[in-house]
Amino acid sequence: MKTRRTTIKDVAEAAGVGVATVSRVLSGGSASPRTAERVLDVAARLDYRPSALGRNLRRRRSGGIGLLLPDITDSFYARLADGVLGCARSAGEPVVLGATGDDEEREAELIGTLLEQGVERVIAVPCGGGETWEPALRAGLIVVFAHRSVTGRADAPGPPAVSACATVPAVLADDRAGVRTALDYLTGLGHRRVAYLGGPGQEQRLAVFRRTLGPLVDEELIVLARGSRDSAYAAAAGLFQRRPDLTAVLAGGNLLGEAAVLAARELDLRVPRDLSLVMFDDVPWAELCAPPLTVIAQPAQDIGYRAAELVLRAGDQRPRGVLLPTELIVRGSCGPRGPSRSPR
Amino acid sequence: MKTRRTTIKDVAEAAGVGVATVSRVLSGGSASPRTAERVLDVAARLDYRPSALGRNLRRRRSGGIGLLLPDITDSFYARLADGVLGCARSAGEPVVLGATGDDEEREAELIGTLLEQGVERVIAVPCGGGETWEPALRAGLIVVFAHRSVTGRADAPGPPAVSACATVPAVLADDRAGVRTALDYLTGLGHRRVAYLGGPGQEQRLAVFRRTLGPLVDEELIVLARGSRDSAYAAAAGLFQRRPDLTAVLAGGNLLGEAAVLAARELDLRVPRDLSLVMFDDVPWAELCAPPLTVIAQPAQDIGYRAAELVLRAGDQRPRGVLLPTELIVRGSCGPRGPSRSPR
DNA sequence: AACCATGATGGAATCGTTTCCATGAAGACA
DNA sequence: TGTCTTCATGGAAACGATTCCATCATGGTT
Numbered sequence: 001m002k003t004r005r006t007t008i009k010d011v012a013e014a015a016g017v018g019v020a021t022v023s024r025v026l027s028g029g030s031a032s033p034r035t036a037e038r039v040l041d042v043a044a045r046l047d048y049r050p051s052a053l054g055r056n057l058r059r060r061r062s063g064g065i066g067l068l069l070p071d072i073t074d075s076f077y078a079r080l081a082d083g084v085l086g087c088a089r090s091a092g093e094p095v096v097l098g099a100t101g102d103d104e105e106r107e108a109e110l111i112g113t114l115l116e117q118g119v120e121r122v123i124a125v126p127c128g129g130g131e132t133w134e135p136a137l138r139a140g141l142i143v144v145f146a147h148r149s150v151t152g153r154a155d156a157p158g159p160p161a162v163s164a165c166a167t168v169p170a171v172l173a174d175d176r177a178g179v180r181t182a183l184d185y186l187t188g189l190g191h192r193r194v195a196y197l198g199g200p201g202q203e204q205r206l207a208v209f210r211r212t213l214g215p216l217v218d219e220e221l222i223v224l225a226r227g228s229r230d231s232a233y234a235a236a237a238g239l240f241q242r243r244p245d246l247t248a249v250l251a252g253g254n255l256l257g258e259a260a261v262l263a264a265r266e267l268d269l270r271v272p273r274d275l276s277l278v279m280f281d282d283v284p285w286a287e288l289c290a291p292p293l294t295v296i297a298q299p300a301q302d303i304g305y306r307a308a309e310l311v312l313r314a315g316d317q318r319p320r321g322v323l324l325p326t327e328l329i330v331r332g333s334c335g336p337r338g339p340s341r342s343p344r
Numbered sequence: 345m346k347t348r349r350t351t352i353k354d355v356a357e358a359a360g361v362g363v364a365t366v367s368r369v370l371s372g373g374s375a376s377p378r379t380a381e382r383v384l385d386v387a388a389r390l391d392y393r394p395s396a397l398g399r400n401l402r403r404r405r406s407g408g409i410g411l412l413l414p415d416i417t418d419s420f421y422a423r424l425a426d427g428v429l430g431c432a433r434s435a436g437e438p439v440v441l442g443a444t445g446d447d448e449e450r451e452a453e454l455i456g457t458l459l460e461q462g463v464e465r466v467i468a469v470p471c472g473g474g475e476t477w478e479p480a481l482r483a484g485l486i487v488v489f490a491h492r493s494v495t496g497r498a499d500a501p502g503p504p505a506v507s508a509c510a511t512v513p514a515v516l517a518d519d520r521a522g523v524r525t526a527l528d529y530l531t532g533l534g535h536r537r538v539a540y541l542g543g544p545g546q547e548q549r550l551a552v553f554r555r556t557l558g559p560l561v562d563e564e565l566i567v568l569a570r571g572s573r574d575s576a577y578a579a580a581a582g583l584f585q586r587r588p589d590l591t592a593v594l595a596g597g598n599l600l601g602e603a604a605v606l607a608a609r610e611l612d613l614r615v616p617r618d619l620s621l622v623m624f625d626d627v628p629w630a631e632l633c634a635p636p637l638t639v640i641a642q643p644a645q646d647i648g649y650r651a652a653e654l655v656l657r658a659g660d661q662r663p664r665g666v667l668l669p670t671e672l673i674v675r676g677s678c679g680p681r682g683p684s685r686s687p688r
Numbered sequence: 689a690a691c692c693a694t695g696a697t698g699g700a701a702t703c704g705t706t707t708c709c710a711t712g713a714a715g716a717c718a
Numbered sequence: 719t720g721t722c723t724t725c726a727t728g729g730a731a732a733c734g735a736t737t738c739c740a741t742c743a744t745g746g747t748t
Contacts, residue, residue: 005483007734018698023736032696053401053462054734057703062397062406064440064461072429078422085416085443094461096408097441099429117408117438118397139349229628261632283629284573288605290634351704362728367706376726398704401733 006046008054015042026050062118064094065311068110069125070102070200070227075254075283076300077125080146083304084123091312102200102227104128111136121314123307126150127201130165137164142314145170146307148201149321170321171307173298178326179208182250182278182296185328187216190337191248191276195221195239197260198252199232205252205280221246225256232259240267240275247337248276254283261289272335282329291332299324350390352398359386370394406462408438409655412454413469414446414544414571419598419627420644421469424490427648428467435656446544446571448472455480465658467651470494471545474509481508486658489514490651492545493665514665515651517642522670523552526594526622526640529672531560534681535592535620539565539583541604542596543576549596549624565590569600576603584611584619591681592620598627605633616679626673635676643668 012019015038025031025039042048056062065088069077081097088095096119098110107128114122121142126133126149133150137143149170186194194216196209202224210217221243225235236259239246251257257279261271269275271291279286282297306322356363359382369375369383386392400406409432413421425441432439440463442454451472458466465486470477473494481487493514530538538560540553546568554561565587569579580603583590595601601623605615613619615635623630626641650666 005734008736009734012698019735020698020700020737021696024697027736029737030695035696049456049460051462051734052460053397053404053406054703055736057397057401057705057734058736060397060703062461067441071426072416073419073422073426075417075419075422078417078419081441082415082417082443085441089443092457094440094457095442096438097411097425097429098439099426099433112393113436113438116393116396117406118395258628258632284602285627285629285632288602288629288634289632349704352706353704356728363705364707364728364730365726368727371706373707374726379726395704398733399706401704401735402706404733 005051006048008048008050011039011043011046011048014046015039056118060118061120064096064117064119064121065308066096066098066110066114066119066122067124068098068100068107068122070100070127072097072099076147076281076298079300080125080304080307083301083306084308085304086301087305087308087312091308093312100125100127102127104132108132111141115139115141121311123304123311125201133165133168137168142311143168144307144311145172146303147172148204151203167320169310169319171303171310172321172323173303174323174326175205176208178280178296178298178328179205179250180212181326181328183209183212185294185330186248186250186276186278186334189248189276189334192216192337193218193221193243193246194248194250195223195243195246196250196252197232197236197239197256198222198224199256200224200227202252209250225259227255229255229259232256233262236260236263237266240264240269246275248334249278251277251279254279254281254286257281257286257293257295261293271333276334276337278328278334286331289333293333294331295329297327297329299326349395350392352392352394355383355387355390355392358390359383400462404462405464408440408461408463408465409652410440410442410454410458410463410466411468412442412444412451412466414444414471416441416443420491420625420642423644424469424648424651427645427650428652429648430645431649431652431656435652437656444469444471446471448476452476455485459483459485465655467648467655469545477509477512481512486655487512488651488655489516490647491516492548495547513654513663515647515654516665516667517647518667518670519549520552522624522640522642522672523549523594524556525670525672527553527556529638529674530592530594530620530622530678533592533620533678536560536681537562537565537587537590538592538594539567539587539590540594540596541576541580541583541600542566542568543600544568544571546596553594569603571599573599573603576600577606580604580607581610584608584613590619592678593622595621595623598623598625598630601625601630601637601639605637615677620678620681622672622678630673630675633677638675638677639673641671641673643670 008019008022012022022039025036067084072078085095100107104127123144123146125147126145129150145168150165223235223239225231232255240263249260251260260277264271264275271277279293279295282295286293286295302324352363352366356366366383369380411428416422429439444451448471467488467490469491470489477494489512494509567579567583569575576599584607593604595604604621608615608619615621623637623639626639630637630639646668
C-alpha cells in the first residue's frame with residue numbers, strides 16, 4: 001500500500017502548467033499572479049513537498065549543516081550544539097552531527113562522510129590540524145570553527161606556509177581574558193603555585209597561562225589529559241599526588257574540573273582550604289557541588305548560534321572571526337592561600 | 345579554481361569500461377576479477393568517492409538516521425545521542441539531529457524536514473501522540489522510539505482504535521522496576537509522604553508510582569513540570585512550600601533532580617535529614633553533589649545504541665521492543681524518616 | 689500598422705547514480 | 719559441430735528537482 005510521493009510533475013499536471021512553472025512559483029521566481037495562485041492552491045491540496053533529493057542532485061550539494069564535535073556528552077559541546085540547532089531551525093536547515101572523540105582520524109573520516117553526502121557547510125570544533133582541514137577546504141567545504149581554531153602547529157615541519165585554515169572564520173570564547181582574569185584572581189588570593197589541568201586542543205589557553213604567570217610558571221604543574229573522563233581523573237590525581245605543594249588549580253574544562261573535584265576528595269584535600277579550584281565552563285552542577293565551584297563561564301550556546309549564522313551567511317564577506325566574552329563567576333571553591341600542605 | 349568532483353563516468357572512461365560495470369564493482373555486484381581489479385585500481389587512483397546525492401535520488405531515499413530528542417542539553421539525551429552516534433558510525437550512516445523541546449508542533453515540523461530530506465529511518469523520543477506519528481508512519485518512515493513510547497492517550501476522544509504506533513518498536517529503560525525499587529527503598533526507610541516530581545511524557549512512570557504506592561498515594565504530591573529548568577525549579581519549590589509535611593521525593597529526571605536540590609537548599613531543607621531524594625538518571629555530578637545523590641541509573645547510551653541497531657535492521661522481523669534494566673545506586677541523599685518538619 | 693520590449697510559459701537538458709535489459713562471448717553437453 | 723546455458727558487459731532509462739532557452743502573447747511606441 002505504499003503510495004508514491006507526489007512529485008512536481010503531479011502538481012504540474014493537476015494545475016495544467018509545466019513543471020518549470022511550478023518550480024518557479026515555489027521558489028519565488030517570476031510568474032503571473034493567476035498562475036501562481038493556482039499552482040500554490042494545487043500544491044497545497046496535493047500536500048506536495050518538494051523532495052530535497054532531486055534538488056540536491058541538481059544543485060550538486062545538499063543543504064544542511066555538518067556539526068563536528070569532540071563529544072556530545074560533554075555539557076559544553078551539548079550547549080554549543082543546541083545553539084547551532086536553534087539557528088539552523090530558523091533557517092530550515094537540517095543538522096548532521098558527528099562526534100570526533102578528539103581523534104584526527106575520525107574527524108577526517110567524518111569529513112569524508114559529509115562530503116560524500118554533499119554537505120558543504122560545516123561547523124567544527126577541530127582536533128586535526130592543517131593536514132585534515134586543508135583538503136576539505138580545497139574540496140569546497142565552507143567551514144567555521146567553533147571554540148577552537150586550527151593554529152599552524154609549531155611542531156609542524158617544513159616552512160611555516162600560511163595555512164588556508166587561517167582564512168577560516170572562528171567563533172571563540174575570549175580564552176585569553178578568561179585565563180588572565182582567573183589567574184589574577186588566584187594570585188590575588190596569594191597563590192603562587194598554580195597548576196593547569198588541560199585537555200586536547202588548548203594550546204591557546206596554555207600559552208596565555210604561561211605568559212600571564214610569567215616567572216611563576218612551573219612546567220611540572222602543567223598537565224594535559226586526553227578527552228576521556230578516566231584520562232582526566234588520572235591526570236588530576238597524578239598531579240595532586242606528585243606535587244602536594246600546589247595550592248591552586250585552573251581546570252580547562254568541565255570534565256577536568258569534575259576530575260579535579262573527585263581527585264581532591266579522594267586524596268582528602270579540602271576545597272578551598274587546601275586547594276583552590278577554578279574551572280573553565282559554567283555548568284549547572286557547578287552550583288550544586290560542595291563547595292560551589294568558581295568558574296569561568298563561556299557562552300557555549302552563543303558560540304554555536306553565531307557559528308551557524310556565519311556558516312549560513314556564506315558568500316557575503318564574512319568577518320574573520322568572533323570573540324565572545326567570558327565571565328568569572330565567583331562561588332566558593334577558592335580561598336586565600338593557606339599553609340601549604342607540605343612546604344618545600 | 346573549483347575542480348569538478350570525479351564522477352563514476354570519469355572512472356568508467358579511465359578504466360575503459362561502462363558506468364554500469366563500475367557501479368557493479370563498487371557495490372559488490374558480479375564482475376570478472378580482472379575488470380574488478382582494474383576498476384578498483386582506477387577508482388583509488390582518481391580518489392573517486394561515489395556521491396550520495398545521485399545514489400539517494402535513484403534509491404528515492406537518503407541513508408542516514410534522523411534523531412529527534414527533546415533537548416540535547418540534557419545529559420540523559422546527550423548520552424542517548426552518543427549511543428546512536430556510535431552505532432551509526434560503525435554502519436557508516438550519518439545522523440541528522442533535531443531538538444523538539446518536547447513540543448508536538450516542533451516535532452511534527454522536524455519530521456516534515458526529515459521526510460523532505462529523504463531520511464526514512466528515525467529514532468525518536470516522542471512527545472507528540474498518534475496524531476503526529478501516524479502520518480509519518482503512513483509516509484513510510486521507519487521509526488524506533490527510545491526512552492518513551494507513544495501510548496494511546498487516555499484522554500484522546502473517539503474509539504480506542506489500535507494505533508499504528510503500537511507496532512513501532514521501542515527501546516525503553518525498565519521504568520516500572522526503577523520506580524518500584526526506589527519506592528520500596530524509600531518506604532523501607534519509613535517514608536510515607538513521597539512526592540513525585542515529573543516531566544513531560546512520563547505517564548508510564550506515574551502510573552507505576554500510583555500503583556506501587558497504593559493507598560499511600562497523595563495526588564497533591566504529584567507535580568508535573570514542563571521541560572525547562574525554570575519550570576522544573578518552580579515545580580519543586582512550589583511543592584516543597586505547599587507541602588512541608590512531605591519527607592521524600594522521587595525526581596523523574598536529572599533536570600528535576602537538580603531543581604529539587606536547588607529548591608531544597610533555597611528553602612533550607614537539609615538533605616537527607618529533612619528530605620530524602622531519589623533521582624532518575626545517574627549523571628556524573630550526582631557524585632559531586634552534597635550530599636551525593638541516590639539515583640536510579642538508566643543505560644542512556646545503550647538505549648541509543650540499541651535503538652540505532654533496531655532502526656538499521658529494518659525489514660527483518662524486528663523485536664517488538666527492548667527493555668533495559670535500571671539500577672538503584674545508593675549514595676547519600678536518603679535517610680530514615682526524621683521528625684516531620686511540620687506534622688499535621 | 690509595423691516593430692520592439694517585456695514577461696510569462698513549457699520543453700528539454702542536466703545533475704550522478706543504480707538497475708533493467710539486450711547483447712555477445714565463452715563454456716558445456718549431446 | 720550445433721545448441722543451450724551462463725555470465726560479464728555496456729547502453730539507456732529512471733529518480734525529482736532546477737534552469738537554460740526558445741516561443742509566444744501582450745502592450746506600448748513610432
